[in-house]
Amino acid sequence: MDRIRARFQLYRPGFTLDVDLDLPGRGLTALFGHSGSGKTTVLRCMAGLERAPGGRLMVRGQTWQNSTQWLPTHQRPIGYVFQEASLFAHLSVMGNLRYGLKRNREAPRIRLEQAITLLGIEPLLERKPDRLSGGERQRVSMARALAVSPSLLLMDEPLAALDLARKQEILPYLERLRDELDLPIIYVSHAADEVARLADHLVVLEQGGVIASGPLADTLSRLDLPIHLGEDAGTVLQATVSELDPQWHLMRVDFDGGHLWTRDHGLPLGQRVRVRVLARDVSLAEHPGTSSIQNLLRGQIEALAADDHPGLTLVRVRVGTATLLARLTQRAVATLQVKPGREFWVQVKSVALLP
Amino acid sequence: MLTDSDLQALGLTLRLASIVTLILLVIGTPIAWWLARTHSRWKGPVGAVVALPLVLPPSVLGFYLLLAMGPNGPVGQLTQSMGMGLLPFTFWGLVVASVFYSMPFMVQPLQTAFESVGDRPLEVAATLRASPIDAFFSVAVPMSLPGFLTASILTFTHTVGEFGVVLMIGGNLPGVTRVASVQIYDHVEALEYLQAHRLSAVLLLFSFIVLLVLYAWRPTPRRSV
Numbered sequence: 001m002d003r004i005r006a007r008f009q010l011y012r013p014g015f016t017l018d019v020d021l022d023l024p025g026r027g028l029t030a031l032f033g034h035s036g037s038g039k040t041t042v043l044r045c046m047a048g049l050e051r052a053p054g055g056r057l058m059v060r061g062q063t064w065q066n067s068t069q070w071l072p073t074h075q076r077p078i079g080y081v082f083q084e085a086s087l088f089a090h091l092s093v094m095g096n097l098r099y100g101l102k103r104n105r106e107a108p109r110i111r112l113e114q115a116i117t118l119l120g121i122e123p124l125l126e127r128k129p130d131r132l133s134g135g136e137r138q139r140v141s142m143a144r145a146l147a148v149s150p151s152l153l154l155m156d157e158p159l160a161a162l163d164l165a166r167k168q169e170i171l172p173y174l175e176r177l178r179d180e181l182d183l184p185i186i187y188v189s190h191a192a193d194e195v196a197r198l199a200d201h202l203v204v205l206e207q208g209g210v211i212a213s214g215p216l217a218d219t220l221s222r223l224d225l226p227i228h229l230g231e232d233a234g235t236v237l238q239a240t241v242s243e244l245d246p247q248w249h250l251m252r253v254d255f256d257g258g259h260l261w262t263r264d265h266g267l268p269l270g271q272r273v274r275v276r277v278l279a280r281d282v283s284l285a286e287h288p289g290t291s292s293i294q295n296l297l298r299g300q301i302e303a304l305a306a307d308d309h310p311g312l313t314l315v316r317v318r319v320g321t322a323t324l325l326a327r328l329t330q331r332a333v334a335t336l337q338v339k340p341g342r343e344f345w346v347q348v349k350s351v352a353l354l355p
Numbered sequence: 356m357l358t359d360s361d362l363q364a365l366g367l368t369l370r371l372a373s374i375v376t377l378i379l380l381v382i383g384t385p386i387a388w389w390l391a392r393t394h395s396r397w398k399g400p401v402g403a404v405v406a407l408p409l410v411l412p413p414s415v416l417g418f419y420l421l422l423a424m425g426p427n428g429p430v431g432q433l434t435q436s437m438g439m440g441l442l443p444f445t446f447w448g449l450v451v452a453s454v455f456y457s458m459p460f461m462v463q464p465l466q467t468a469f470e471s472v473g474d475r476p477l478e479v480a481a482t483l484r485a486s487p488i489d490a491f492f493s494v495a496v497p498m499s500l501p502g503f504l505t506a507s508i509l510t511f512t513h514t515v516g517e518f519g520v521v522l523m524i525g526g527n528l529p530g531v532t533r534v535a536s537v538q539i540y541d542h543v544e545a546l547e548y549l550q551a552h553r554l555s556a557v558l559l560l561f562s563f564i565v566l567l568v569l570y571a572w573r574p575t576p577r578r579s580v
Contacts, residue, residue, distance in 0.1 A: 049478050073481035074489075080482035086475050090497040099493070100483030148483055 002026070004059050004152070004184065008045045008052040010208075017041050017052070017208040025060045027200035028178045028185040030216075032192070038208040039188045043154050046186065047080050048073035059152055060184075077106055079145030081155040085137035087129035093140050094125045100148035108149045110181065115146040118180065119173050135166035139173060146177070153177070153185045159194060167194075174198060192232035196220070196276045197354040221323040223305035223316050233307075233314065234278035236354070237322050241271045253353075257320020258297045262351050274354035279314060279325035281351070284344040286336060295348040299324065301340050304333065313338075317346055324348070361554050363530055364538035371446070371534060372514040375453040379461040379510050380503075382454075387465035387506075388491070406459050413456065417523025420452045424524070444526050449534075452524040453514050460509040468502020469495060508569050512562055 002025040010017040017038045023029050031039040044050035046057060048064070048071060057065040064071045087096050101112055116122055119139040129137060138158055145153060158174075159167045171194075178185060178198060189195050195202060195216075202219040204212040212219050219225065221235045243252035244264060251264045253275055260275065267273065288296055299317040307314045313333050315326045324346060328338065338344070357365070390402055408416055423430045424442040430451075431441055442448035472495050480490035496503070518536040525532030527541065535558060542551035 047482060049481070072486075073478070074484050074486050078482060080479075082475065082479065084475075086479045088476065088479070088494060088498075090500075099480075099485075103484035103489070105484070144483070 002060055004029075004057075004186075006042070006046060006055075006057050008042060008055040008057075010041065010045070010050070010052045015208060017045075019205070019208070019210050021203065021210060021213060023184075023186070023203070023213070024201050025184050026182065028187055028198050029201040029203060030195040030199035031186060031188045031203050031205060032190065032195050032199075033205035034190055036207070037205040039190075039205045040156055041208075042205070043156050043186060043188050046152070047078055047154055048076050049080075074103075077149075077151040079148055079150035079153045081138075081142050081145050081153070081158045083157045083160050085129075085134075085141040087132075087137055087141055087144075089129050091129075092125070093121065093127050093129065093132070096129070096140060096144050097125075097147050100144060104148045106149055106151075110146050110149045110183075112147050115143040118146070118176055119143040133166070134162050135169045138162065138166075138170060142173070142177070146181075150183065153183050155185060155187045157188050157190070159191070160189075171197065192234075193276075193352075196234070196236050197274065217323065221316060221325060223303050223314055223325075231280070232278070233280075233325055233327065234276055235323055235325055237275045237277065239273050239275045241267045241269055241273060244269065253351075255320070255322055257299075257318075257322040260295045260297075260348060260351055262353060265353050267353075276352040276354055277324055277348055278352070279327040281349040282317075282324055282326035283347045283349070284315070284317070284326055284328065284332075284336060284338060285347055286344065288345045291347065293347040293349050295351075297324075297346040297348065298343065299346040300343050301338055303340055304338065317344070319346060357553055357557070358550065360529060360533075361535075361538060361550065364533050364535045364554075365557065367446075367530065367533065368515055368535040371449055371453060372511045374450055375457055375514045376461075376507050376511045378450070378454050379457060380507065383458060383461035383506070383510075384465060386458075387462045388469055388495075390462065391466045391469035405462050408456050409459050413517070413519025414523055416456060417452065417520040420455065420520070421523055424448060424451070443524055444528060444532060446525075446531055449521060449525045449532055452520050453517060456517060456520050457510045457514050460513045461506045464502050464506035464509060465499070468499035468506075471502075472498045505569065508565055512565055515558070515561070 004023040004025055006019065006021045006023070008017060008019055019038070019042055031042060033039045041050060045052045045055060051070065054067060055065055063069065064076055088099065091099065097112060119142055121136070121139050121143055124132060124136055124140065132140065142158065159170060162170065175198065187198060199216045202212070202214065202216045203210060204219065204225055212222060212225050217236055237255045239253035239255040241251055242254045242259070245251065249264045250261050251267065252259050252261055253273060255275070297319045299319040302316040302318050305314050307327060311330055313328050313330055315328055315338060317324045317326055326346070386405065390398060421443055422428050425431045426435070426441060434440065434442055442451055476494050476498060477490050480494045485493060516536060518540070521532065521534055521537055527533050527537055535554060539551050539554050542554065
């Protein structure tokens with residue numbers, strides 16, 4: 001009852017969409033894929049902006065679409081954030097926020113003030129959209145989508161049109177949305193770093209089909225998928241800040257299976273963090289020696305798979321209950337005799353903190 | 356300066372142009388909306404029919420309208436059966452004819468304005484709970500206001516300048532169908548060049564001021580950002 005079930009089939013010249021999804025009814029689900037994978041089309045079908053005949057969509061026990069009924073977009077309790085902010089230029093920021101608010105007939109679960117505070121747009125309310133920066137516009141469009149108290153928030157690459165600095169400006173707001181509202185979010189993206197930072201559940205799409213769907217950490221460590229992630233192959237660990245080393249400006253994060261040292265990010269002890277470890281930053285050694293790489297873990301090889309370059313191999317290593325991916329050359333695999341079941345020292349050169 | 360009959364003709368002209376503009380705002384807007392949004396195979400034919408008065412000699416259009424509205428024409432039989440009598444040589448006959456004649460001047464600028472609004476703002480409106488009709492009035496119309504201004508002014512001024520169709524349908528009845536352009540023609544026929552000059556100057560000035568306002572104060576089109 002608490003899940004989102006979606007089945008859409010769409011046949012267009014040169015493009016076929018065929019997806020059958022069973023998604024959690026809470027948290028942030030990322031639809032990840034390259035352009036042309038159909039991720040945006042799935043989102044538009046969910047919103048009713050695209051009509052997939054014969055499709056089915058049930059959201060937390062409510063039928064939005066099946067063989068006999070189809071709710072038009074304006075009757076679906078959704079919020080939708082487009083890639084471009086698409087604010088109404090003839091209305092002020094407040095006018096944009098009120099547009100959906102005054103048309104919404106559902107019980108308001110999110111107050112307008114809450115949406116404004118959550119996205120930090122108090123100082124902008126009287127302005128016209130053409131007096132806002134790109135990042136400000138996108139924050140207003142998110143607040144506008146929240147102001148209708150949606151039961152499902154759909155976001156179509158909301159950061160893709162922004163430069164890196166604007167992205168960094170908005171990401172914390174997205175995390176607050178995810179953590180502070182009891183609101184399932186479907187988030188379309190082709191950026192692996194955004195997905196690793198934000199997603200709880202990950203769906204990977206390719207050429208109109210679903211090739212993986214599952215909890216983030218599980219899906220990221222699947223060896224049949226990293227090929228599609230290319231250079232971004234890696235895993236995400238849930239960790240806790242547990243020690244600060246002021247002398248060397250380092251901090252230690254603990255996870256199920258060991259600990260890692262990283263640059264001091266100024267976080268308090270006990271803070272829960274997501275840590276992203278890219279496969280290219282992980283190497284294996286038979287003996288723990290002196291090395292510039294200070295993070296040394298004991299792990300067991302689970303599986304090997306071909307990488308997208310013939311000289312490379314991806315290796316899945318279990319460290320405690322966590323999983324890491326290592327990208328090795330074929331020659332290293334042969335020299336070290338890396339095979340499932342064997343134990344190695346796992347060296348982690350660097351980790352990215354996703355606060 | 357202007358004689359009473361000149362003023363009467365001017366008054367009649369302004370009344371005709373105002374009524375025609377209002378009628379065309381009501382019926383031209385849905386046609387323009389449909390033309391801007393449809394993918395139907397009828398889009399081409401309908402667009403061509405709407406644009407026909409642009410290229411058709413007014414006398415040809417007037418001739419067919421006269422036949423249609425005459426005692427044996429379909430429109431004439433309809434108006435007679437409804438007890439309204441016949442439309443030719445009446446003010447309302449002129450209104451009906453002018454609506455056809457000025458249709459493209461209303462529909463085409465509106466169609467362009469609606470097309471430039473695009474799909475996105477309407478999709479956004481739908482995700483914010485606006486029904487299609489609601490979205491039309493709350494998003495498409497405000498975003499197309501410059502287009503409405505242009506279309507209304509072009510329709511109005513074009514109706515003011517109408518001559519051929521008026522002569523075919525309405526003739527030259529003082530106070531009923533004698534509009535300014537016909538009045539000027541009468542003055543010239545009667546060799547009253549001074550009167551013709553004065554009335555022509557009024558129309559020239561009027562047209563120039565209207566266009567000046569249109570081009571100088573034209574608001575920049577609003578887009579969603």
